[in-house]
Amino acid sequence: MTQQSPKASSTSLPPRDPKGGRPPQDIAAQLGAHILDVALEQFIHRGADGASMEAIAAAANVSKRTLYSRFGAKTKLLRAAVEHGVYRHLRPIATSIPNGSLHDRLLYVGMKMLDSSLKREVIGLETLVLWLVDHEVESLANTTMPGAPDGIRIIRSILDNSALPATMDDDALQFLARHIFDTLVTVPRNLILIRREFPNTTAAKRAYLMRALDVLLWKRDIA
Structure with a gap:
């Protein structure tokens, strides 16, 4: 798989205090985001095994000691x-998420999450998640798709603000949220990237999601 080349981090940091010492809290937060931006670029470009703490520290313009003090290990x-x-x-x-019917809100988040899942950076993230699944006892929520648990939570929040909680228990709502995520994101992503059954165009994706939602919400009059 072709990966993106690292790009310059968008986080702009002020120069270090020549006297040393701990930076102010706001600067420390900016530094943390800057390190994570740079580290992610390095991991996507070089892979989990190929990226080193030394290279990440150099690219982020921080000391290796800073990396280890903040994160402990690669x-x-x-x-x-x-x-x-x-x-x-x-x-x-x-x-x-805009106001509107359940159908319209699910269509909105489905399109946004599907578009996001097809970006090169997210495809690169998927490779890193697979590495974590293979190398960590506690993997990233036992998922191979970046953001799946968070995406399911977004969908669940939409369901919780509809009329469905009056007719479904918590387990059923959670199952439905997972099912909707897979139907609107996981399946069409696979059809585009792996099976190549339809193109990665706005029109094709919208048409697929519209049909999928018609089936998911069939005969449901839900606000």
Whole structure:
């Protein structure tokens, strides 16, 4: 799989205090985001095994000691970088869900999450998640798709704000949220990337999701 070349981190940091010492809290937070941005670029470009703490520290313009003091080990830095990347893609979706019918809200988040899952960075994240699944006892929520647990939570929040909780218990709602995520994201992503049954175009994806939602919500008059 062809990976993106590392790009410059978008996090702009002020120069270090020549006197040394701990940076202010806001600067420390910026530094943390900067390190995770750079680490994610390095891991995607070089792979989990190929990226080194030395190279990441050099690219982030921090000391190796800083990396180890913050994250402890490369695997922990990798996990934090993957979670950071997932959050960066899903947070704008979770905070921009429009008002409207259940159908319209699910269509909105389904399109946004499917589009996000097809980006090169997210495909690169998937490779890193698979590495974590193979090398960690506690994998990233036992999933091979970046952001799946968070995506399911977004869908569940939409279901919880519909009329469904009056007719379904908690287990059924959680099962439905997982099923909707797979129907709107996992399956069409596979059809586009693996089986190549339809193109990665807005029109094709929207048509597929519209039909899928018609089936999912068939004979349900839900607000």
